[in-house]
Amino acid sequence: xxxxxxxxxxxxxxxxxxxxxxxxxxxxxxxxxxxxxxxxxxxxxxxxxxxxxxxxxxxxxxxxxxxxxxxxxxxxxxxxxxxxxxxxxxxxxxxxxxxxxxxxxxxxxxxxxxxxxxxxxxxxxxxxxxxxxxxxx
Amino acid sequence: xxxxxxxxxxxxxxxxxxxxxxxxxxxxxxxxxxxxxxxxxxxxxxxxxxxxxxxxxxxxxxxxxxxxxxxxxxxxxxxxxxxxxxxxxxxxxxxxxxxxxxxxxxxxxxxxxxxxxxxxxxxxxxxxxxxxxxxxx
Numbered sequence: 030x031x032x033x034x035x036x037x038x039x040x041x042x043x044x045x046x047x048x049x050x051x052x053x054x055x056x057x058x059x060x061x062x063x064x065x066x067x068x069x070x071x072x073x074x075x076x077x078x079x080x081x082x083x084x085x086x087x088x089x090x091x092x093x094x095x096x097x098x099x100x101x102x103x104x105x106x107x108x109x110x111x112x113x114x115x116x117x118x119x120x121x122x123x124x125x126x127x128x129x130x131x132x133x134x135x136x137x138x139x140x141x142x143x144x145x146x147x148x149x150x151x152x153x154x155x156x157x158x159x160x161x162x163x164x165x166x
Numbered sequence: 167x168x169x170x171x172x173x174x175x176x177x178x179x180x181x182x183x184x185x186x187x188x189x190x191x192x193x194x195x196x197x198x199x200x201x202x203x204x205x206x207x208x209x210x211x212x213x214x215x216x217x218x219x220x221x222x223x224x225x226x227x228x229x230x231x232x233x234x235x236x237x238x239x240x241x242x243x244x245x246x247x248x249x250x251x252x253x254x255x256x257x258x259x260x261x262x263x264x265x266x267x268x269x270x271x272x273x274x275x276x277x278x279x280x281x282x283x284x285x286x287x288x289x290x291x292x293x294x295x296x297x298x299x300x301x302x303x
Contacts, residue, residue, distance in 0.1 A: 034260060047243045057248035057256035060236055061288050064253075066229035068287075069222075098177055098235035100228045143260050162262035 032072040033139035039147035040166050041084040045096045051166050058145055059099055074101045077129040104133050121154050131155030173234045250276040253288035265295050
């Protein structure tokens with residue numbers, strides 16, 4: 030069983046900044062993922078690259094050293110994902126980053142897909158018919 | 167600091183794409199080697215026993231790096247350290263478990279299970295809370 034955990038902009042901000050009011054909650058998600066990985070669970074945290082842009086997450090900047098160490102994988106906006114995201118954006122009027130999240134959800138092969146987000150309603154809209162778990166931050 | 171440097175180096179090595187392969191003198195228990203070969207041949211879990219071994223090693227190293235990063239972060243920001251209740255809630259939310267909507271029940275379960283099992287995982291707490299929520303037969 031594979032579990033894909035997708036972070037949205039707010040989740041990234043909360044994870045990165047100790048001053049963020051949801052920092053402890055974001056760390057709890059990261060800790061659960063780390064604990065499950067340690068027990069050989071097939072679970073992976075990912076961030077769409079446009080979410081990184083929106084959040085200002087520059088992997089070369091020392092300011093982002095902590096989230097860089099958490100083994101959160103980039104999901105790039107490739108040609109196919111860009112087309113899917115464009116269609117989602119046209120239908121739902123969400124941001125480019127959220128449309129990219131929708132494309133990642135749509136393409137995911139994982140058994141379980143969870144989005145950690147501050148905007149559950151938008152995430153349900155962009156997920157369409159795809160089963161997705163929303164973890165509200 | 168040596169530990170932190172090692173974690174960063176391990177993380178960078180895990181990120182290295184197209185790294186050349188090398189023969190190793192690593193000695194595996196024969197039974198483990200044979201079990202891996204069977205899993206590949208009969209269950210198709212990986213293209214080869216080598217690929218299976220590399221994937222398992224990568225997953226474990228990623229978990230180790232992630233936990234080391236979190237532990238270092240907790241040292242700097244102890245107030246951000248999630249407690250067992252926070253972790254159980256995070257686990258429930260990531261899984262879309264119905265008890266995610268009852269955080270107080272999860273916090274209570276965390277207190278109860280920690281009394282007898284100090285090393286209980288968030289998933290142990292979730293299981294205990296689920297058992298406690300079942301009506302008596």
